[in-house]
Amino acid sequence: MTERSSPLEKEVLLNIIKVHFALMKKHPAFSEGAPKTRFQERQREESEKREEGKKKLLGCG
Missing domain, CATH: 1.20.5 (Single alpha-helices involved in coiled-coils or other helix-helix interfaces)
Incomplete structure (x- = not known):
């Protein structure tokens, strides 16, 4: 533009x-159940790591 x-x-x-x-x-x-691309899989893994880190910081894990 x-x-x-x-x-x-x-x-x-x-x-x-x-x-x-x-x-x-x-x-x-x-959609769910479809084969994941490398990028989608990496995004999911990074998201899980962040969630685990948050739980550790909050003392829930």
Whole structure:
């Protein structure tokens, strides 16, 4: 987008992005039970490590 983009152009692009991500969420590759990509698996592992760290800090683990 350039500085000359009209508000309508910006709104249309935002809507395209929203639809894109909504469709991605419905895609079988992103649903539960689908084979995970390396990136998705790494994200899950990092998330679990953060949760474990939080529990240790709070004394719950």
